[in-house]
Amino acid sequence: MRVIADVRLQSYYENMPQSLLRFVRTCAEHLPEDRVLDLPRGLRGIYVLYKSQAGRSRKKNFEVVYIGMAWAGSGGIRTRLRKHRRSKHGQWTHFSVFEVWDNIRDEEIRELEGLFRHIYKRDSRANTLNAARGFKPLRKLRNNKIRGWPRPAKRSPGGRAA
Numbered sequence: 001m002r003v004i005a006d007v008r009l010q011s012y013y014e015n016m017p018q019s020l021l022r023f024v025r026t027c028a029e030h031l032p033e034d035r036v037l038d039l040p041r042g043l044r045g046i047y048v049l050y051k052s053q054a055g056r057s058r059k060k061n062f063e064v065v066y067i068g069m070a071w072a073g074s075g076g077i078r079t080r081l082r083k084h085r086r087s088k089h090g091q092w093t094h095f096s097v098f099e100v101w102d103n104i105r106d107e108e109i110r111e112l113e114g115l116f117r118h119i120y121k122r123d124s125r126a127n128t129l130n131a132a133r134g135f136k137p138l139r140k141l142r143n144n145k146i147r148g149w150p151r152p153a154k155r156s157p158g159g160r161a162a
Contacts, residue, residue, distance in 0.1 A: 071106035
């Protein structure tokens with residue numbers, strides 16, 4: 001009986017639908033600012049503000065102006081973008097939205113946003129709206145003596161630690 005149960009369980013997991021990404025449920029990219037009100041209310045996740053740049057090719061180029069987040073208590077991405085339309089008026093022309101899955105905690109959203117901001121902190125081309133802020137928990141973790149880092153556990157072909 002145990003073998004039959006194992007086969008059924010294995011079949012169940014093999015046929016279970018899986019998402020493409022662990023954190024991001026859906027996204028929309030490079031939408032014009034006037035599309036903010038098209039967003040559903042209450043979305044949680046990361047958003048990016050861009051300034052459209054005239055390029056030599058037909059493709060539009062976008063400069064990242066700001067990276068932000070919206071969590072459960074913030075009113076959602078739509079609310080945050082509406083506030084940015086007033087507070088950062090004329091400083092951005094387009095936006096992208098990356099909605100997270102329901103099982104992603106607000107702390108995880110903050111960590112993702114902090115990581116992205118930290119990356120931009122010393123970018124000479126990054127807009128000052130974004131570059132001024134780092135991510136304190138990441139600074140506390142920093143250890144540039146990489147030769148002393150512990151080696152990761154070896155993984156089996158199935159992806160699990162051996």
